[in-house]
Amino acid sequence: MITLEDKSNCSGCSACASICPQKCIDMVQDSEGFFYPSVNAEKCVNCGLCTNVCPFINAHGESESVMSFAAKSKSKDVRLSSSSGGVFTHFAESVINNGGIVAGVEMSADMTCAKYALIDDLENIARLRGSKYIQAETLSVYSEIKTVLEAGKQVLFCGTPCHVNALKLFLKKDYENLICIDFICHGVPSVKLWKIYLQHIESRFGKTVSVSFRCKKQGWTNYGVNFVNNRGKQRYFPKQTDPYMQLFLKNYSLRPSCYECKAKKTRYSDITIADFWGIRNVLPDFEEEDGASLVIVHTKKGGDFYESVKSSLVSQTVDTNLALKKNSVYDTSVKKPKERDSFYCDVNNLSFDKLRKKYVKINLSSEVKRRIRLLLHK
Ligand SMILES: Cc1cc2nc3c(=O)[nH]c(=O)nc-3n(C[C@H](O)[C@H](O)[C@H](O)COP(=O)(O)OP(=O)(O)OC[C@H]3O[C@@H](n4cnc5c(N)ncnc54)[C@H](O)[C@@H]3O)c2cc1C
Missing domain, CATH: 3.30.70.3270 (Alpha-Beta Plaits)
Known part of the structure; x- marks a missing residue:
């Protein structure tokens, strides 16, 4: 081997x-x-x-940014169930209404992993909606997409920048009927860590039947993780006190290549989407309470596609450099914490509670509230 x-x-x-x-x-x-x-x-x-x-x-060369937009869905329901402004849902709708296929990432039925799936009807868009902070399994997605492209159908692929670049290299040629969308990517935690956290949650709350990593109960910027168990009960953890999110946001749990990501400089996508962090400083009049997306168009194909979808969105042109001021991970990788490798050694040796105590410093009042919530739900 x-x-x-x-x-x-x-x-x-x-x-x-x-x-x-x-x-x-x-x-x-x-x-x-x-x-x-x-x-x-x-x-x-x-x-x-x-x-x-x-x-x-x-993957070589640097991607261009032709035009950028602040955008959000006109539907409140779509905005609330999406990570940022819900633009992905309308991109997907457009392709499906055109008889095409959408490839994106869903949680597995048992919630233990995230994986790419192909869908061809509007009802299934909800399966792909929302960020899953786990590295997704690609399975046979590249070859399935090739088959659909060869059959002449339109395909929308939405995934991490590295997966978009991989798909383009796998296909070897530019298909006119393929639209590739990536996002500004913080990096991805391992599925093993997610499974350990899920077990920790399930030992207290029972079997999880759905999870949202970007629940907007307390607002878009103040999001949290929401679990629903098999009795329909919800458990919500604000990102400040959710240990899995803290390990992700503090960069302990990312894949080694995410600290030196090559795909950020060389994006092969037609469009990049992201949370429009800092939008209030750039477009103070843009109503962003339930979330706003940043849409960066790289290619003419991406621009034409965006124009065709724009009527279902509230959209405003924006200067790309200004828009990226609060989103530096667009073209730079996050810094690897010096304890990152020892953290993953500990993943194999410590219980989740011990791991959390060692690596996640949560302020005292938040921790007290978290414990009370745990006790109340026991
Ligand atoms: C792991 C990860 C890290 C991110 N980091 C940042 C960041 O640092 N800054 C920022 O501005 N935005 C980041 N985003 C993107 C952001 O959270 C939104 O996905 C984006 O703004 C689009 O939001 P939306 O409301 O239009 O659509 P949504 O409906 O929220 O987006 C859904 C799309 O994301 C794809 N997706 C979800 N999870 C994964 C996954 N694990 N792997 C591959 N594709 C996935 C789905 O296929 C779907 O197409 C990240 C997303 C992910 C998944």
Whole structure:
């Protein structure tokens, strides 16, 4: 077996495993819970397809930003159930109404992982809506998309910048009927850490049937994580006191490659979407209570697509540099905390409670409220 030496050089996109004609590359989970390619040297014929498709080796150049917009859905329901302004939902609607397919990320039915799925009807958009702060499994999404593109249908792919770059390299050619949307990406935690947290929650609250990482009960900027259990009971944790979110936002739980992301400089997407953090300073009159999206258009195809969807949105042109003032992770990676590696060692050795106490410093009054909430719900 040949495995990777420097883990920061692999985003785990699995394009190499998907393209291998010998099927001799497996994506294998490491002790942190991230997946990496492992090559069966006996079956490998050295065709080189895997290295040709790797976005870390082959993505070059800098993406352009043609135009940017502040945008939000005209529907309050869509805004409230989306992470930022809900623009993704309208992009998806447009493609489905055109007879096309949308590929995005949903939670698995048992809530233990996030994975890409293809949908072709409006009802299923809700499955893909909302950010899931876990690295998503790509499964066979690249080849499924290729099949749909070859059949002449329009495809909208929405995912992390590294997955968009991987898809483009996998396809090898520019399909006119493919729209790629990525987002400004903080980075992704491992599915292993998520499962440990989910078990911790379920040991107290019972089986989870749905989770929202961006619940807007207390507002868009003041979001939290909301769990619903199999008795229909809800448990809400503001992001300031939710340990999983704190580990994510404080950068402990990210994949090694996220601290040196190559896809941020070289975006192959047509459009990038994001939370429009700091919108009040840039567009004080834009009503943003339930969330506002930033839409950055990179290509003519992306611009034409955005124009075709714009009527379902409240949209205003904005200067890209000003819009990005409060969103530096657009083109820079977050800093790796010096305790990051010891954190993932501890994931394997400490209970979630001990992990939380060691790495998440929560202010005292928030902690008291959290404990009272836990006791009340026991
Ligand atoms: C892991 C992650 C980190 C992010 N970091 C930032 C950030 O630092 N700054 C910022 O401004 N915005 C960030 N975003 C993007 C932001 O949260 C919103 O997704 C974006 O603003 C679009 O919001 P929306 O309301 O239009 O649509 P939503 O309905 O909220 O967006 C849903 C889309 O996100 C995709 N998606 C959800 N989870 C994942 C996942 N795990 N992997 C791949 N695709 C996924 C779905 O496929 C769907 O297409 C991040 C999103 C994710 C998933």
